[in-house]
Amino acid sequence: MKDVQEVLARLRESEFRSRVHLRKKELDYLNSKGLGTVLKHAEEFIEKRLAPASPVNDGKQTPWRNHPVFVAQHATATCCRGCLQKWHAIPKGQELTTEEKRYVIEVIKAWLSQYESVSKELGAHRAARHA
Numbered sequence: 001m002k003d004v005q006e007v008l009a010r011l012r013e014s015e016f017r018s019r020v021h022l023r024k025k026e027l028d029y030l031n032s033k034g035l036g037t038v039l040k041h042a043e044e045f046i047e048k049r050l051a052p053a054s055p056v057n058d059g060k061q062t063p064w065r066n067h068p069v070f071v072a073q074h075a076t077a078t079c080c081r082g083c084l085q086k087w088h089a090i091p092k093g094q095e096l097t098t099e100e101k102r103y104v105i106e107v108i109k110a111w112l113s114q115y116e117s118v119s120k121e122l123g124a125h126r127a128a129r130h131a
């Protein structure tokens with residue numbers, strides 16, 4: 001496992017990863033459910049799709065859209081075990097530990113948080129204009 005901030009800085013330098021963004025649909029979903037609920041979904045996705053020693057369809061198990069967590073996983077290279085190994089130094093072929101799962105959630109949370117603050121600011125701005 002790497003340091004979360006360090007890995008996020010490296011991801012921002014990746015042309016491919018830094019081009020991944022939430023679209024309106026996922027952003028609306030994040031806003032309406034809230035980060036806490038969305039991260040609960042993340043825990044379920046990680047448990048089912050990423051944590052097993054040999055995940056089903058590994059490398060293709062994460063859709064590219066329709067849930068903010070899926071998008072976040074591609075942006076943060078937590079989409080499959082190959083990317084986890086390459087970017088986060090989490091070895092393939094063994095079940096994720098509790099600590100590793102917590103780390104993956106932490107990375108996803110950090111990436112999604114940037115959108116939460118943006119949408120809150122936009123909301124506050126709108127509210128102020130209408131006051």
Ligand SMILES: [Zn+2]
Binds near residue numbers: 059077084
């Ligand atoms: Zn991947």
